[in-house]
Amino acid sequence: MRSKKKSASISKECVACGCCVKSCLLGALSVYRGMYALVDEHKCAGCGKCADVCPAQVISVAAREAAQC
Amino acid sequence: MLKQQKHWYDYLWIASAVYLTLGFFNILFAWLGLICFITPLLIAIVKGNKSYCNRFCGRGQLFELLGYRLGLSRRKAPPKFLCSSWFRYGFLAFFMTMFFVMLYATCLVFVGATLNEAVTLLWVFKLPWNWVDTSFVAPWMAQFAFGFYGVMLTSTVLGMLTMLLFKPRSWCVYCPMGTMTQGICQIKHRKENPNETPNKGNCRTAEGSCQ
Numbered sequence: 007m008r009s010k011k012k013s014a015s016i017s018k019e020c021v022a023c024g025c026c027v028k029s030c031l032l033g034a035l036s037v038y039r040g041m042y043a044l045v046d047e048h049k050c051a052g053c054g055k056c057a058d059v060c061p062a063q064v065i066s067v068a069a070r071e072a073a074q075c
Numbered sequence: 076m077l078k079q080q081k082h083w084y085d086y087l088w089i090a091s092a093v094y095l096t097l098g099f100f101n102i103l104f105a106w107l108g109l110i111c112f113i114t115p116l117l118i119a120i121v122k123g124n125k126s127y128c129n130r131f132c133g134r135g136q137l138f139e140l141l142g143y144r145l146g147l148s149r150r151k152a153p154p155k156f157l158c159s160s161w162f163r164y165g166f167l168a169f170f171m172t173m174f175f176v177m178l179y180a181t182c183l184v185f186v187g188a189t190l191n192e193a194v195t196l197l198w199v200f201k202l203p204w205n206w207v208d209t210s211f212v213a214p215w216m217a218q219f220a221f222g223f224y225g226v227m228l229t230s231t232v233l234g235m236l237t238m239l240l241f242k243p244r245s246w247c248v249y250c251p252m253g254t255m256t257q258g259i260c261q262i263k264h265r266k267e268n269p270n271e272t273p274n275k276g277n278c279r280t281a282e283g284s285c286q
Contacts, residue, residue, distance in 0.1 A: 019158055022257050023247035024129030025139075031079060039267075040125035040260030058150075061242040062158040 012052025014045045017064045026056035026065060084130050088140055091133030095231060098224045101207050102194070103217065105224035112252070119256035123263040128253050135244050138234055142243025153241035153248060163254045170230075170251040173198055177222035185215035192217075195225040197232065 014034070016026075020042040027035045027043065034049035035056055047070070057065040097104035111134070115127035128135065142148030156162050184190055192205040204224075209217035234246030247253055 019160075021158070021163070021248050021253060022125050022128070022260070023135070023244060023253060024125065025135075025244050025247065027129060028079070037125060037129050039123055039264045040119060040257060041264060059242065059244070061153060061245045062248045063152045063155075064158070 011069055012054075012067050013047050013050045013070045014052065014054070014056050014065050014067050016043050016045060017066070018042070019062060020064045021062045023061065025059045025061060029055045029059045031055075082130075085136065087131055087133035088136035089133070091137045094133075095228070098228070102204055102220045102224055103207075103209060103212060105220040105227065106216075108223055108227045111227075115252050115256050116259070119259040119263075123260055125253070125256050125260060128247065128250075128256065132247075134231065134234065135247055138238045138243045138246060141235075142238050148238050148243045149240055150243070151241050153237065153245045157237075157241075157245065158248050163249050164258075166249050167251045167254045174226060177226060178219075180222055181215050181219040184218040185213075190214040190218055192221065194221055194228060197229050 014026075022037050022040055022042050024037050024043070027037060032049050032051055034046045034051070036044050036046070038044045043065075052067050052070075054067040057067050094104070094107060097107075111132075114131070115125075118124065118127050142150070180191070190209075192203070192209075193201040194204045195201055204221060209220070230246075230250070234250075237245035
């Protein structure tokens with residue numbers, strides 16, 4: 007499951023609901039000051055659980071290089 | 076295997092379910108729903124975060140439970156428009172307008188109009204709700220309870236529908252309280268909001284930048 011090559015990225019339409027934070031067992035996600043979710047790339051395993059639960063469909067999991075904007 | 080640690084606030088879905096049930100026995104319990112209105116606003120204004128949505132929202136937890144644990148949700152992606160700013164803020168404006176219409180009806184009863192013992196569902200359907208004696212409180216207090224329970228029931232029904240059709244917590248995307256508290260947080264932290272800073276990337280990392 008753990009993939010060092012993949013990481014989640016969150017687009018700016020995030021509604022800051024916090025569903026992704028709850029789903030991440032590695033604690034790689036947090037909601038920054040009630041505005042949007044943030045991914046800690048060092049912790050993210052790229053499993054995609056957060057993308058599955060995100061009701062706003064703003065999370066994508068891609069290759070680490072591609073995830074960097 | 077990693078497991079999420081449970082906290083006391085993970086069981087707030089019970090409070091949400093109890094609240095909806097109590098309204099059927101005595102409409103005056105609807106007043107308790109004000110906690111769900113005032114708490115997120117206070118947290119957003121004072122602390123500048125959305126910890127109510129992120130941790131304490133019993134309704135969101137209830138949808139999660141019904142959708143994931145009981146498997147009632149189709150778990151499909153909601154339509155794009157549901158997540159758009161114009162829809163979210165439009166729905167907030169509409170919801171608040173209907174909320175003020177309800178407050179106006181309460182004021183009318185306060186100044187002498189007749190109490191309307193009905194709960195309005197989805198802003199249109201008037202459900203007769205006259206099986207409880209509310210004569211021991213002022214008529215305006217009962218009128219507010221009927222109106223407010225209608226607001227809570229309407230949002231629950233909408234949330235249930237989107238829970239069934241799309242992902243369990245699809246309601247969170249267009250929840251008026253969520254939109255309002257996110258807006259408050261954005262205003263409060265506007266100086267550090269990348270949405271207003273040009274030439275920043277499109278994705279977010281903990282480093283706070285998209286190189």
